Amino acid sequence: MVLLTKQELWVISVKNFSGILTIGGDGCWVCEKPDKHKAERHPDPVEEARKQASILQSYLEQRGVALPEGYISCKVILPNPKLCTVPADGFPSEVITHDQWTRLKPEPKSMLSSWVKGAFRSGKKDMQESVNQNLDFVLCSAPIWDRVQLKGNKYVLGEFLEFKGKQEDVEALRHIRRSKVGRIIIQKTSMFGLAPSRLQVLYSLRDYRTEGASEPEWKEVTVRSSTEIVFQPENASKVRKFKLSSVSSMLLSA
Structure with missing residues (x-):
């Protein structure tokens, strides 16, 4: 998933993991569930998202879109409330857990779009309108699976x-x-x-x-x-x- 704001371009990965999640010594994410004897091992989603962001940046450069350093970022969202990360602060800053996500939840009268933009606002300066329009056009015309x-x-x-x-x-x-x-x-x-x-x-x-x-x-x-x-x-x-x-x-x- 790609989210484009006036300040940044986000590559977003959503993983519906549940159970107890830890990071193994080899960098893989290990998910243990009480009802299963064998733990599930997953490739590092953050590293995968970073690779996707790098591929996207290369593609945009080939299409003639020049982006400032650090304009493309990534996030990995873990929305399942039945997931416990151990240790809670031991995961990369790109990870948003269910608890962190709910703290960003809008007030009942708030606009959802404003909430999403606020959740991913980085404090960076807005891009020029012409650059944003060009970027939007390239993304809309990009090949998909x-x-x-x-x-x-x-x-x-x-x-x-x-x-x-x-x-x-x-x-x-x-x-x-x-x-x-x-x-x-x-x-x-x-x-x-x-x-x-x-x-x-x-x-x-x-x-x-x-x-x-x-x-x-x-x-x-x-x-x-x-x-x-x-x-x-x-x-x-x-x-x-x-x-x-x-x-x-x-x-x-x-």
Whole structure:
């Protein structure tokens, strides 16, 4: 997540850890839960956020956005009230725990947007309006991950590669390319609750017109439920395959 204010650009990571959280000798975060015998180990989220901030800064420089030293910062938010950090003051300053977050909570009549801006206000001088506008434009036009929404409210971010399956099904899906399609939805062809052998794939065509944009145009094809989406998840070395029968929808970045 990226938050842009007039003073600073924040790279924000939210981790829903619970239990007792400590920092191991190797820098990993160790999460112990009373109901589990084995502790969970996680890569240092602060270090990951710093790397993401560094990558973002390099990207902005390539796009011609010159930022002052220290303009990009990062925060790691731990919002779960069932998390206890040990020791409480032993975590980097970039970390915001649930207790710290609630102390920043606005009054009932306060505006949420003002609260968020205040929570991340650094005391730095405002950037020039022209620089902020340029930065806002570059961020809005930056590439983003594709997203596969799986059944059970799970999702995977990464890059859509191709469809795999019977030749006739792949041929029917040939028009689904990121240059033409922004979203696909998978629907059953049966209304009786049985596992269908074929599924309906709805896909919306992109509308690049800047004026008079209308509702997206939807097309549909019917293919076998065993047809697969080949997907490269972010930060993973191996590709994954998802059967259409396990997918609810997919968003493709432009």
